[in-house]
Amino acid sequence: MVTLVGDGIENPANATALTEAAGMFAVPCRFRDSRDLSSQLPGLSTVDTDGLLTTPIVAVDNAPGAESVYNVRRIHSGASIVVGNERRGIRPDLLRAAAHTVQIPMPGRGVNTLNVATAAAVALYYLSGATGRRPARRSQRPDVLLAAPRDHVEAGSSLRSAAAFGWSAVAVEDRDKVWFGTPRPLRAESRAAARSHRNPLRVMPSEGPDPVYSRIVVCSPTSDGPPVHRTDLTGAGTLIVIPDEGWEPPPSRTVEWARVDVPGAPGRYRLVTGIVLAEVARQLGDSAKARPPRRGLSYGSELDLTAPDGGELLDPWELEQY
């Protein structure tokens, strides 16, 4: 069994989400607590540097020269899979000691990191299994619908992942009104930071899967379909739906189901969306590299970019807060 380790995590909410990421894979989660997280989260399971260095270290970080997580096969039982601080990443002593350093390729042109707990879930998915994966092939990037997210931070983290994995537009069915119409204090600051000139993400309000799609694939940890890594998630006219708990497809639509195949608990929304979006990007291979959006439509997307006001444009700076 491997152990997930958070190195210098400073946000207690991220620490809780990391513990849940470990729970999805039924592995323990510990923290090298250099940021006094324990004072805010009593009972936190910690590990010191000497203890960590007795285990093989797999550093998960977008460090120069890191291997793609999709290419590393099963790793040693007993290994510590380490993720790093929200701003500074993994400390250099652990990066130096690592037997492997792996990165999750980020084809997006605006956002180049994931939320730390999302990165942990994606890394655990590929490092601990996902056997019998479909080979990557040149194909068209599918559209994505985030269906009924129940929490705005989970929705925001999922949108961050979508931008980092190379989407330039994403649809959100926001029946609980967690995203559109919710005051978000970061927005004013975000506008000020828009001078970063990095590519924004367009977020389109949606009423649910549109009849325009020829294929709708619903990806969920609770589905009894085939694993997402063995299901074709790409191609023209394809819509990938990632539902939060409680969403059902409209009875009038024929859908395929695919399973986010984890041995433990289903896990919170950002972890599920991260795994699904990573798998689509993996299947797209080189073609997942972001291309400049065409005027009007991007990637031949069916998303209705002509909707009243064209949805909401999110600056990468705002997304990186999630």
Ligand SMILES: C[S@@+](CC[C@H](N)C(=O)[O-])C[C@H]1O[C@@H](n2cnc3c(N)ncnc32)[C@H](O)[C@@H]1O
């Ligand atoms: C937000 S990132 C840290 C930011 C990073 N130092 C930077 O700005 O480039 C926090 C942690 O999430 C994990 N992480 C996020 N995106 C990743 C990616 N694309 N590949 C591997 N790890 C990633 C790493 O463990 C990283 O230390």
